[in-house]
Amino acid sequence: MCCDWAISIRRACGALNFDRSTHHYTSRRADQAGLERRIREICEIRVRYGYRRVHVLLEREGWGTNIKRTYRIYRDLGLQLRNKTPKRRVKAKLREDRHMAVGPNDVWAMDFVHDQLAIGKKLRVLTVVDTFSRYVPVLDPRHSYRGEDVVQTLERVCQKAGYPKTIRVDQGTEFVSRDLDLWAYSKGVTLDFSRPGKPTDNAFIEAFNGRFRAECLNQHWFLTLADAREKMEDWRRYYNEERPHGAIGNKVPISLVNSGCATSPPP
Template sequence: MVSGNHKLSVRRQCALLTLARSNLYYEPKGESAENLRFMAIIDKQFLETPWYGSRQIARHMKRNTHACGRHRVRRLMRLMRLVPIYQEPNTSKKHPQHKIWPYLLRNVAIDRPNQVWCADITYIPMRRGFLYLVAIMDWFSRKVLAWRLSNSMDAAFCIEALKEALAKHGTPEICNTDQGSQFTSGDWIDVLTEAKIKISMDGKGRWIDNRMIERLWRSLKYECVYLHAFEKGSEAKTGIGKWLAYYNAERPHSTHGILTPNEAYASKTEPTRLAA
C-alpha cells in the first residue's frame, strides 16, 4: 500500500490534492549558460525587429561576433516561442491534429470592454533559466485580466488564467488567439464553448493583431524583467505581478489618452464608478 503511494506520478498527486500543476512548477527551465546568454540577446533583438526570422537573427548574431549559427538560432527561437510577424498563417507552433477556428474580427469595430478578449504567451528570461508567461487581455481597454507563469508549454497554465479572468470579469463575446497548440487544445476550447464564447484565431493577413499584446511584452521586459534578472520563480511571480498591477492601474494607454487600462475598462462597464 505504501509502496504504491510512492509510485504515484506528480500529475496524480496534484489531482489528489486538487492543486494546480503550474503552481508547483515555478522552478525555471534550464539551458546551458551559453544558450541562456544567446536567448537573452535574441529576445532583445526580436523585440526591436519582430519581423526577423532565424536567418536574419543569425546574421545579427554573426555581425555582433556571437558564435550562434542559424540552426541553433532556429532551435532557440522555437523554444522561446518567437515567431516573426510574416503576413501568413504561421503565427505560432500548431498542433497537426487540432482544429483551427476561423478569424471573426475582420471589419469588426471593437468599441467596448468584454467584447473581445485575446491571449498570448511570451518567454521570460531569468538569471538561471526561463519561464513562460500567458496573459488574458481585454482588447478594447488593454487591461490584463489574468496571467500565469509556467516552466512548461502545456495548456494547463493558460486554462487557469482563462478561468480566473472569467470568474473575475464575466464573459466576453469573442476570444481571439493565435493558432498555437495551447489555444487549439480540447481543454481550452471546452472552457470557451461551455461559456458560449465565440472562438476566433488569427490567420492569413492578421499578423498585425498580435502587435497589440506584443507592446505589452516589450514594456514588461524592458521595464521589469531585464532590470531585475529574477533568479527564482517566486521572485518573477512577485515582480511581474507588481508591474502588471502598475500597468493596469497607473499607466495611461495611448489608445485612450490619459485613461489607464483599469479606467478604460470601467468607463463603459461601470460608468458611474469612474464619474464618482
C-alpha cells in the same frame, strides 16, 4: 456613327473593322442573382464547404449549373477557404470580418512571452489584454504551459473579471488544443485565430508584449518562480492603475473598466 452619318451598320462596321456578328450578339446568360444568393446561404450554414461540395448541393436542388460557373460565383463572392482549421476546433472564427471592440470584455488578445530565471531556468508567461480598455486581467508565469493550464488560468481570471465574447490567439499548440476549444464552447467564447506567419493579425498583444518586456522583464532579475509572479503582479497593477496609455487618451486602463477607478481585481 449610324445616326450621325446616316450610314448602314454594314458600312459602319466595315469602317471600324468591327465584326457585325459581335455587334448583333445578345447575351443569353440567365440572371444569376438567385444562384448567388443560394450559394451564399449554403456557405453561411456550411462554413467549411468548398465550391465542389457547394456544387453538389446545387445539383441536388436542380439548379442546372456547371462547376465552372459555381466556382466563378464562389470566388467572386469571396468565399474561398484560405486557412485550414485543425479538427475539433468548434469555436474557431471562420469567414467573418473582424470588428473593433465596443466595450470591456468584448475582445481579448492572448499570447506567450518567454524569459528565464537568474539560474537559467526557462519561464513562459501567459499575457492577456482587453483590446478596448487595454486592461490586463492576468500575467501568469510558469515553467511550462499546456492547453489545460491555459484553461485553468482563464477560468480563474474570468470568474472575477467576466468572460469575453472573443479571444484573439495565434496558432500555438496550447491555443489549438482540445481543452481550450471545449472550454470556449462551454462558455460561449469565440476563438479568433491569426493566420500562420501573420503576427499583425494580433497586433494588440504584440504591442503589449513589447512594453511588458521593455518595462518589466528587462528591468528585473527573477530569482524564483514565486519572485517572478510577485514582480509581474506589481507591474500589472502599475500598468492597469497608474501608467497613462496613449491609445486611450492617456487614461489608465482601469478607468475604462470600472467607472469609479477601482483597483484591479486580485490575480
